[in-house]
Amino acid sequence: MINKHFFEIMLVLLATSTVFSLELKMVLFQQRRVNRESVKLLNKLPTSSMQQCLLHRKDFLLPQKSVNPHQYQKEHTLAILHEILQQIFNLFRANTSLDVWEENHMEKFLTELHQQLEYLEVLMGLQAEQKSGTLDSENLRLQVKMYFRRIHDYLENQEYSSCAWTIVQVEINRCLFFVFRLTGKLSKQEMDP
Amino acid sequence: MLLSQNASAMRPLNVYLVAYISLVFGALQAFPEDFCIFRMTLRNFRVILSWELENHSIVPTHYTLWYTIMSRPEDMKVVKDCTEVTGSFCDLTDVWESMPETYVPRVVAFRGNTTLVSCTSRESIFPAIKMSLEPPNFEIVGFTDHIKVIVKFPPVIPKILRGEGLHVYLSLVIEEVSGGIIKKHKPKINAKTITGNFTYVIDNLIPNTNHCVSVYFEPSDPGKIIESPTKCTLLKPGQESESSESAKIGGLITMFLIVVVFISTIVILQHTGYICLRNEFPKVLNFYNFSAWVFAELPPLEAVALLEVIHVKRKKKVWDYNYDDESDSDNEAAPQKNAGGYTMHGLTGRPLCPASGSSATMEDCCDPDAEEADLPTPEAECESLMAPGSGPWQPECTSEADEGRGTRLEDHFSEEDGSSVEGSGDRIIFNVDLNSVLVRVLDDNSEVPPELSLPEDSTELQDPSEMETNLLVASGGGTQPSFPMECLWPEDSPSETSDTSESDADIRDGYITR
Numbered sequence: 001m002i003n004k005h006f007f008e009i010m011l012v013l014l015a016t017s018t019v020f021s022l023e024l025k026m027v028l029f030q031q032r033r034v035n036r037e038s039v040k041l042l043n044k045l046p047t048s049s050m051q052q053c054l055l056h057r058k059d060f061l062l063p064q065k066s067v068n069p070h071q072y073q074k075e076h077t078l079a080i081l082h083e084i085l086q087q088i089f090n091l092f093r094a095n096t097s098l099d100v101w102e103e104n105h106m107e108k109f110l111t112e113l114h115q116q117l118e119y120l121e122v123l124m125g126l127q128a129e130q131k132s133g134t135l136d137s138e139n140l141r142l143q144v145k146m147y148f149r150r151i152h153d154y155l156e157n158q159e160y161s162s163c164a165w166t167i168v169q170v171e172i173n174r175c176l177f178f179v180f181r182l183t184g185k186l187s188k189q190e191m192d193p
Numbered sequence: 194m195l196l197s198q199n200a201s202a203m204r205p206l207n208v209y210l211v212a213y214i215s216l217v218f219g220a221l222q223a224f225p226e227d228f229c230i231f232r233m234t235l236r237n238f239r240v241i242l243s244w245e246l247e248n249h250s251i252v253p254t255h256y257t258l259w260y261t262i263m264s265r266p267e268d269m270k271v272v273k274d275c276t277e278v279t280g281s282f283c284d285l286t287d288v289w290e291s292m293p294e295t296y297v298p299r300v301v302a303f304r305g306n307t308t309l310v311s312c313t314s315r316e317s318i319f320p321a322i323k324m325s326l327e328p329p330n331f332e333i334v335g336f337t338d339h340i341k342v343i344v345k346f347p348p349v350i351p352k353i354l355r356g357e358g359l360h361v362y363l364s365l366v367i368e369e370v371s372g373g374i375i376k377k378h379k380p381k382i383n384a385k386t387i388t389g390n391f392t393y394v395i396d397n398l399i400p401n402t403n404h405c406v407s408v409y410f411e412p413s414d415p416g417k418i419i420e421s422p423t424k425c426t427l428l429k430p431g432q433e434s435e436s437s438e439s440a441k442i443g444g445l446i447t448m449f450l451i452v453v454v455f456i457s458t459i460v461i462l463q464h465t466g467y468i469c470l471r472n473e474f475p476k477v478l479n480f481y482n483f484s485a486w487v488f489a490e491l492p493p494l495e496a497v498a499l500l501e502v503i504h505v506k507r508k509k510k511v512w513d514y515n516y517d518d519e520s521d522s523d524n525e526a527a528p529q530k531n532a533g534g535y536t537m538h539g540l541t542g543r544p545l546c547p548a549s550g551s552s553a554t555m556e557d558c559c560d561p562d563a564e565e566a567d568l569p570t571p572e573a574e575c576e577s578l579m580a581p582g583s584g585p586w587q588p589e590c591t592s593e594a595d596e597g598r599g600t601r602l603e604d605h606f607s608e609e610d611g612s613s614v615e616g617s618g619d620r621i622i623f624n625v626d627l628n629s630v631l632v633r634v635l636d637d638n639s640e641v642p643p644e645l646s647l648p649e650d651s652t653e654l655q656d657p658s659e660m661e662t663n664l665l666v667a668s669g670g671g672t673q674p675s676f677p678m679e680c681l682w683p684e685d686s687p688s689e690t691s692d693t694s695e696s697d698a699d700i701r702d703g704y705i706t707r
Contacts, residue, residue, distance in 0.1 A: 177293030
C-alpha cells in the first residue's frame with residue numbers, strides 16, 4: 001500500500017531539486033559577475049604600482065586541494081565556496097583602503113559578492129538534510145581559513161600599504177578563478193549526477 | 194690531469210656567463226625604462242604576445258622577452274624561444290600556461306649589440322581578461338534549408354585553455370545573418386569537445402535565400418570581441434523544395450482519404466447496428482428511472498392472480514373455511530406475501546376476478562384467508578374490491594369494520610409494497626362463467642359462516658346487469674377491479690337465489706347468489 005505521504009515527499013523532492021538547479025544557474029551566473037568585478041577593480045590600480053610592488057610579492061600558499069573540484073561531493077563544494085567568498089567579503093569590507101580604489105568600484109564588488117553569498121546560503125539551506133559537519137569538509141574549511149589568515153597577517157605586516165593591497169588583489173583574482181571553476185563543477189554535478 | 198684541465202677551462206666560461214647575465218640584468222635596471230604596449234592574443238589557438246614601443250622614435254632590430262609572475266616572488270625569466278627575435282611578438286603557448294596567473298612581461302630592445310631600451314607593461318596581464326580571442330577558422334556548407342558550420346580546432350588545445358570554467362572566459366558564438374536579421378547561436382564547448390573540428394548545424398532556414406555566417410569567441414569582457422570575416426552562401430532552391438511541397442500535398446491528400454474512409458466506416462457500422470446501438474429501452478426495462486430506484490419494488494409485469502376454481506356439483510355446500518377470527522385477524526394482519534410464487538404487491542385484482550372458463554367463488558376472491566395459498570394477493574373483500582390506490586374511497590354499503598379492513602388493506606399495501614397501485618384505469622379482466630360461480634363479499638361482523646351457494650341454473654338466476662357488474666375487468670398490470678356493484682348490493686343484488694330467505698342475510702353477509 002502506497003504511503004499516503006509518498007506523493008507529498010516526492011513533490012517536495014522535485015521542488016527542491018528544481019529550486020536547487022535554478023539556484024545553481026544563478027550561482028554560476030553571479031560568480032561570473034563577481035569575477036568580472038574583481039578584475040575590473042584590479043585594473044583600476046595605478047599602473048606604476050605593479051612594477052614597484054614586485055618586491056612585495058608573497059606566496060600565500062593557496063590550498064590547491066581545496067579548490068580542486070575533482071575531489072569533492074556537492075555538499076563539500078558548497079561549503080568551500082561559501083567559506084572562500086565569506087572570507088573575501090570580510091577581508092575587503094573590514095579593511096577597505098579607499099585610497100587605493102574608488103569607492104564605487106569597491107561597493108559594486110562587495111555587492112556582487114554579497115549576492116553570491118546569499119545564493120550559496122540558499123543552496124546550503126536546501127542541502128540542510130544532509131550532514132554538513134563531516135570531517136573532510138571541516139578540514140577543507142580549515143585550510144581555507146588558514147589561507148586567508150596568512151593574507152590578513154601579510155596586510156598587517158605591510159601596514160596595509162598600497163603595494164600590499166595590490167598583491168592581495170592579485171591573489172584574490174587568482175582565488176576567484178578557482179572559485180569559478182568550483183562553481184562550474186558544481187553545476188555539472190547537478191546536471192550530470 | 195684531464196679533469197683539472199677541464200676544470201680550469203670551465204672557470205672562465207662560468208665567469209663570462211655570470212658576467213653576461215649580470216650585465217643584462219643590470220641593463221634592465223640601468224637602461225632607460227620605457228613602456229611598451231603588450232597585447233596577448235589567442236590566434237589559431239596559439240598564445241601570442243605582441244608588443245609595441247610607445248616611443249616610436251626608437252627602432253630596434255631585435256628583441257628579447259622576459260617575464261615574471263605576481264603570485265610568487267620570482268625573478269624575471271627569459272623566454273628562450275623569444276631571445277633576440279626580430280619580430281615584435283612571441284609565441285608563449287608553452288610558456289604561459291596558467292589562466293588565473295598574472296604575468297608581468299618585459300622586453301629589451303636591441304640594435305645590433307646595443308641595448309636601446311627596456312620596456313615594461315603599464316598593466317599586468319591577467320590572461321582571463323586581457324587575452325584577446327581571435328576568431329577561429331571555419332567553413333560553411335549550404336544545403337536546402339540548413340547550413341553546416343565547421344569550426345576548426347587544433348588537435349591539441351593549449352594548456353592555458355584547458356580546464357573547466359573555460360566556457361566562461363571564452364564562449365563560441367556562431368552568428369547567422371539573413372535578410373537583415375541576426376541570429377546568434379552559442380554552442381557549449383568544453384575541454385572535451387574543443388579538440389578537432391567542431392560541427393554545428395543551423396537549420397530551419399528559408400530555401401533559396403542568402404545566408405551569411407560569422408564565428409567568433411565572446412570573452413567575459415564584451416568590449417573586446419574580435420569578429421571574424423563573414424562567409425555567405427546561397428541555399429539551394431527549387432527541386433528539393435518542390436518535391437517537399439508535393440510530398441506535403443500528397444501527404445495531406447492521403448490523410449484526407451484516410452479520414453474519409455474512417456468516417457464512412459463509422460457511419461456504416463452505425464447504420465448497420467454494429468455500433469451505437471439504440472439504448473431506448475422500454476419503460477419497463479428502464480432501470481435507470483430514479484423513481485424506480487427510490488421505490489425499490491418494481492411494478493409487476495403482469496397482473497397475475499391465481500384462482501382456485503372449486504367446482505362443486507352440489508347445490509349447497511357448506512364450505513368450512515377452517516379459519517377462525519384469530520386466523521383471520523392474523524392473516525389479515527399478516528397475509529402471506531408470496532404464496533405460490535406470486536408477489537403480493539400491485540395485484541389489487543383480488544380474486545374477485547375469476548378466470549374465464551373457470552368457476553370461482555367470489556367468496557374465494559373475497560376471502561384472503563382461504564385463498565391465500567392460491568391467491569397471495571392481499572386480503573380481499575368488498576372493500577378490497579376497490580383499488581388500493583383508491584384509498585379513501587369506501588363503498589357505501591360497507592360497514593365500519595369493512596372500512597377498517599379496507600384501511601388496513603391500504604396499510605397493508607403500503608407496508609408490503611411500499612407502492613400503491615394507482616390509476617383507476619388498470620383493470621384485471623377475467624372471463625367468469627357466472628353460471629357456475631358465486632362471489633362473496635366477506636363480512637367480519639357476520640356470524641354466519643359464509644356459505645357457498647351455487648345456482649342450479651345460473652342462466653335463470655343471472656341478471657344481465659349483475660353479470661356485467663360481476664365481471665371483473667382486468668387489464669395489464671396493476672389491477673383495479675371496478676366493482677360498482679358493491680353499492681348496488683343492498684338494492685340491486687338479485688333476490689333470486691336459492692336461499693331467498695337468506696337473501697337478505699346473504700346480502701348482509703355479502704353473498705351474491707344467483
